[in-house]
Amino acid sequence: MTAQTPIAPDPHAKDVILAAEHLSIDFTLRTHILHAVRDVSLTLHRGRTLCLVGESGSGKSVTARALMRLIEKPGKIVSGRIELDVDGKKVEIDKLSDTAREMRAIRGRRIGLIFQEPMSSLSPVHTIGSQIVEALRLHRPLSKKEARAETIELLRQVEIPNPDKMLDRYTFEFSGGMRQRAMIAMALACNPDILIADEPTTALDVTTQAEILDLIKRLQVSRGMAMLLITHDMGVVAETADDVAVMRFGRIVERGSVDEIFHQAKHPYTKRLLASTLKLEGGAAREKPPAPTPAPLPILSVKNLAKGFGTGGKWFGKPGFVIKAVDDVSLDLLPGENLGIVGESGSGKTTLGRLILRIVEPSSGEVVYRGRDGGEREVTAMGKAELRAFHQDVRLIFQDPFASLNPRMTIREIVGDPLVVSGRLRGRALDERVAELLAMVGLDPAAMERYPHAFSGGQRQRIGIARALALDPRIIIADEATSALDVSIRSQVLDLMLELQKRLGLSFIFISHDISVVRYFCDRVAVMHRGKVVEIGDAEQICTNPREPYTQMLISAVPNPDPRNKRMLHRVRASREP
Amino acid sequence: MSLNDVLDIEDDETGPATSPLKGRRATSGNAAAGQWRLIAQKLVRQKVAMAAGVIVLLLYLIAAFCEFLAPGSPDLSKAQYTYAPPQPIEWFVTDQAGTHFAPHVAGYTVKIDPVALRRTFVVDESKIVPIGLFVHGAPYLMWGFIPSDVHLIGPLKKTDPMYLIGADRLGRDLMSRLIYGTRVSMSIGLVGVAMSLILGVTLGSLSGFYGGWVDTLVQRLIEVISAMPTIPLWLGLAAAIPLTWPPLQVYFTITVIVSLLGWTSLAREVRGRFLSLRSDDFVTAARLDGSSEKRLIFRHILPSLTSHILAVVTLAVPTMIVAETSLSFLGVGLKPPVVSWGVLLQDAQNIRTVATAPWLLIWPSAAVVLAVLSFNFFGDGLRDAADPYNN
Numbered sequence: 031m032t033a034q035t036p037i038a039p040d041p042h043a044k045d046v047i048l049a050a051e052h053l054s055i056d057f058t059l060r061t062h063i064l065h066a067v068r069d070v071s072l073t074l075h076r077g078r079t080l081c082l083v084g085e086s087g088s089g090k091s092v093t094a095r096a097l098m099r100l101i102e103k104p105g106k107i108v109s110g111r112i113e114l115d116v117d118g119k120k121v122e123i124d125k126l127s128d129t130a131r132e133m134r135a136i137r138g139r140r141i142g143l144i145f146q147e148p149m150s151s152l153s154p155v156h157t158i159g160s161q162i163v164e165a166l167r168l169h170r171p172l173s174k175k176e177a178r179a180e181t182i183e184l185l186r187q188v189e190i191p192n193p194d195k196m197l198d199r200y201t202f203e204f205s206g207g208m209r210q211r212a213m214i215a216m217a218l219a220c221n222p223d224i225l226i227a228d229e230p231t232t233a234l235d236v237t238t239q240a241e242i243l244d245l246i247k248r249l250q251v252s253r254g255m256a257m258l259l260i261t262h263d264m265g266v267v268a269e270t271a272d273d274v275a276v277m278r279f280g281r282i283v284e285r286g287s288v289d290e291i292f293h294q295a296k297h298p299y300t301k302r303l304l305a306s307t308l309k310l311e312g313g314a315a316r317e318k319p320p321a322p323t324p325a326p327l328p329i330l331s332v333k334n335l336a337k338g339f340g341t342g343g344k345w346f347g348k349p350g351f352v353i354k355a356v357d358d359v360s361l362d363l364l365p366g367e368n369l370g371i372v373g374e375s376g377s378g379k380t381t382l383g384r385l386i387l388r389i390v391e392p393s394s395g396e397v398v399y400r401g402r403d404g405g406e407r408e409v410t411a412m413g414k415a416e417l418r419a420f421h422q423d424v425r426l427i428f429q430d431p432f433a434s435l436n437p438r439m440t441i442r443e444i445v446g447d448p449l450v451v452s453g454r455l456r457g458r459a460l461d462e463r464v465a466e467l468l469a470m471v472g473l474d475p476a477a478m479e480r481y482p483h484a485f486s487g488g489q490r491q492r493i494g495i496a497r498a499l500a501l502d503p504r505i506i507i508a509d510e511a512t513s514a515l516d517v518s519i520r521s522q523v524l525d526l527m528l529e530l531q532k533r534l535g536l537s538f539i540f541i542s543h544d545i546s547v548v549r550y551f552c553d554r555v556a557v558m559h560r561g562k563v564v565e566i567g568d569a570e571q572i573c574t575n576p577r578e579p580y581t582q583m584l585i586s587a588v589p590n591p592d593p594r595n596k597r598m599l600h601r602v603r604a605s606r607e608p
Numbered sequence: 609m610s611l612n613d614v615l616d617i618e619d620d621e622t623g624p625a626t627s628p629l630k631g632r633r634a635t636s637g638n639a640a641a642g643q644w645r646l647i648a649q650k651l652v653r654q655k656v657a658m659a660a661g662v663i664v665l666l667l668y669l670i671a672a673f674c675e676f677l678a679p680g681s682p683d684l685s686k687a688q689y690t691y692a693p694p695q696p697i698e699w700f701v702t703d704q705a706g707t708h709f710a711p712h713v714a715g716y717t718v719k720i721d722p723v724a725l726r727r728t729f730v731v732d733e734s735k736i737v738p739i740g741l742f743v744h745g746a747p748y749l750m751w752g753f754i755p756s757d758v759h760l761i762g763p764l765k766k767t768d769p770m771y772l773i774g775a776d777r778l779g780r781d782l783m784s785r786l787i788y789g790t791r792v793s794m795s796i797g798l799v800g801v802a803m804s805l806i807l808g809v810t811l812g813s814l815s816g817f818y819g820g821w822v823d824t825l826v827q828r829l830i831e832v833i834s835a836m837p838t839i840p841l842w843l844g845l846a847a848a849i850p851l852t853w854p855p856l857q858v859y860f861t862i863t864v865i866v867s868l869l870g871w872t873s874l875a876r877e878v879r880g881r882f883l884s885l886r887s888d889d890f891v892t893a894a895r896l897d898g899s900s901e902k903r904l905i906f907r908h909i910l911p912s913l914t915s916h917i918l919a920v921v922t923l924a925v926p927t928m929i930v931a932e933t934s935l936s937f938l939g940v941g942l943k944p945p946v947v948s949w950g951v952l953l954q955d956a957q958n959i960r961t962v963a964t965a966p967w968l969l970i971w972p973s974a975a976v977v978l979a980v981l982s983f984n985f986f987g988d989g990l991r992d993a994a995d996p997y998n999n
Contacts (some may be wrong), residue, residue: 060653065625280625389892418898426896434889437997438643438911448897479640483997497893 053110074256084277085516142217148209159197207238235374240587265589328362335395357561370552425498429510431490488519646996657989678784689779774967792948803867808874816882846940915994922987926980
């Protein structure tokens with residue numbers, strides 16, 4: 031694979047395996063027709079990868095599903111042609127019915143599909159092996175024995191260790207990355223000409239993502255398949271694509287080779303998308319506050335904090351089974367500082383945030399909070415009233431902007447609730463304060479009367495921030511506060527938080543799995559792995575020059591949004607831990 | 609890949625393109641709509657549920673105004689009209705003066721079968737019983753205190769027979785009895801469910817919110833109660849009611865018995881909702897805002913539950929109606945002179961009656977089926993609409 035040299039858009043006409051022309055898809059809803067896809071044309075070539083990139087709601091998944099005729103009702107292809115090359119013969123997919131035998135022969139046999147969520151796309155009540163065997167035997171005249179042998183071979187190709195044993199395991203016995211590998215094996219079972227991967231790594235950790243992307247790419251090259259990769263992540267695009275199509279609100283706004291898109295983008299939307307991504311890559315968003323002398327005392331200290339889940343005691347003489355979610359963690363948060371906590375899923379970073387707030391009670395260790403008067407308080411020993419006061423100073427911003435706002439309350443009630451509960455304000459003064467808070471987070475104060483369902487994800491997250499600020503806090507714990515947002519919205523919300531920090535003198539504990547976001551936002555970063563802090567240090571240093579092997583592996587697995595400098599090819603691999 | 613012309617779009621495009629469907633206005637102004645308005649909007653879209661809701665409403669209107677709607681008194685027996693068959697309404701009379709509009713029912717002549725000595729009714733077209741709207745008939749006390757004798761429909765002459773859907777063994781008008789029965793049968797459902805609701809919501813909330821031993825205790829209690837075979841239990845309890853009690857007191861006791869066993873499913877539902885809501889982000893947020901437990905329950909959790917509870921309650925009413933009907937049918941529930949659908953069905957217990965007077969079986973059963981189906985359809989619709997935020 032010639033990664034460094036950009037490939038000019040050269041129409042190898044005979045290599046075209048699938049061509050969609052002027053495809054439009056409408057969803058007839060109760061009151062209106064939603065034009066989910068408008069006049070989209072794309073071609074897939076043998077041995078090449080087309081990345082369809084766009085933010086949520088841009089119609090990229092619908093487009094991909096249309097190619098397999100898997101659009102859910104009430105969606106309908108209203109115009110356009112889809113032509114698939116089947117061994118030299120042209121088949122017009124758009125003319126076939128959804129349930130036609132020809133269409134079923136194409137699905138799986140000619141076009142393989144990988145979904146985003148490997149847990150829900152694999153059956154939980156069948157073994158992995160039997161599911162792949164089924165896919166094989168549907169399309170190829172194999173005996174059970176031959177199919178089983180073939181399945182083992184496939185699992186070996188997707189690098190599942192001990193394929194002959196893993197074959198008989200169930201979905202839940204596989205980790206997320208393993209499931210996605212099994213899903214890939216299933217998609218590849220009948221040696222399709224085209225592989226459609228719909229956000230195949232979005233649900234996975236960054237190191238697993240790197241491995242899966244790597245695997246898909248290698249399999250694609252070795253089999254000479256055409257691939258359609260759907261993603262929202264410009265980094266993934268840069269690492270895997272040959273050609274790119276940028277979608278927005280149902281249209282392809284720009285297309286070209288990956289190098290053209292990243293280095294000579296023409297459309298303002300593409301430029302904006304890249305700018306939001308690159309801004310995060312750039313890091314060092316804020317000038318360092320001048321280090322005061324002597325060094326300030328930490329506003330919050332976590333000392334040897336630990337939390338185990340599971341049965342600790344002995345039961346019928348059997349030893350207890352304990353998972354240490356957080357294991358002997360010590361951290362200091364300095365006033366005015368942004369401390370990032372990064373880690374993959376299951377590393378205990380969210381639990382750590384909840385332990386600090388005592389939403390979850392720690393098993394051992396202590397959290398010391400230095401109050402406004404300078405006195406130290408032991409959070410783990412606080413009574414109810416004291417804890418309430420602590421919660422006024424230390425606030426939490428949630429990950430899911432949809433679940434964290436009570437849908438049955440107006441914005442006025444939601445943002446004003448902490449003020450009402452604490453008895454600080456009521457009546458007119460309350461309304462004025464809520465308006466002030468909304469203005470502070472960049473929302474129209476007139477929105478007070480509305481309910482959360484009237485707002486988009488980014489706006490809801492702003493409401494969540496306004497609620498957190500209502501009580502003039504000193505520390506804000508942001509738990510994956512930007513993970514649910516699209517990239518352009520994400521950078522806006524991050525900038526808002528940085529600005530508020532400057533204005534209000536806040537300290538942030540910023541919990542995230544996204545290293546580029548942490549790099550942009552934080553002064554110092556703690557890297558967590560399996561409940562322990564493996565490395566803590568300056569954000570720049572962690573991101574550019576990590577010392578610990580785990581951090582090196584983590585950082586090098588982050589896709590780099592520059593096709594001329596693919597990072598994942600040179601990444602530090604895990605030395606297969608037990 | 610050929611480079612298509614880059615489509616020219618304005619940068620201020622804010623969302624995917626839509627085009628409105630003709631004749632349907634987009635529901636605008638939902639931004640400031642609370643949960644009840646959203647639920648109502650969602651419910652109105654479900655045609656079947658709305659139709660069922662209208663029927664339920666009609667049934668309750670019938671129950672409320674039964675004295676006025678019934679053509680006669682439910683207890684007035686006329687021995688000469690034993691098992692009189694239904695008299696259909698006819699609109700025109702043809703006599704010497706020609707055909708003219710005069711709503712009437714045809715009268716009967718009684719013939720006695722000389723072999724079996726059984727009385728049979730033969731419709732006699734020559735006997736015309738003129739009927740009308742808002743006629744003066746049997747006097748009654750509306751809701752127990754407004755004296756009146758106006759009936760929506762009835763024979764113009766008080767003493768004339770009018771059995772639109774037939775008469776029972778004592779010659780009482782089944783139509784009137786069915787209408788009066790609606791009041792008892794439909795209200796026993798409501799009263800019973802109200803009691804179940806109080807028990808179920810209280811115990812379910814306690815169980816779901818506090819967890820621990822409270823939860824264990826309540827859940828075990830529910831399991832014990834659900835494990836009991838209901839019909840023998842009802843029979844036993846009903847048999848324990850002293851025969852000397854007045855019918856209304858019996859009625860009340862039956863309600864209590866039925867609802868004491870019926871609260872369990874509601875409690876489970878409430879508990880489940882509590883458990884899932886308790887760990888929801890917005891409840892955690894409210895807790896971090898400093899809300900007390902009381903405020904958490906009453907301000908944040910219960911408002912999220914009310915619509916679900918309403919749906920479950922609607923689905924529980926038919927169970928109560930059926931329970932009352934079966935108890936009364938078996939003769940251990942309500943007893944004459946109280947009139948309920950179950951009591952009416954008692955008359956249709958033997959095959960001979962069903963053979964001679966099938967209307968005694970058909971109409972009360974139809975009423976039960978209609979009420980139960982309507983409640984179920986309406987409750988299903990309500991349940992689907994109960995969470996307007998989950999698409």
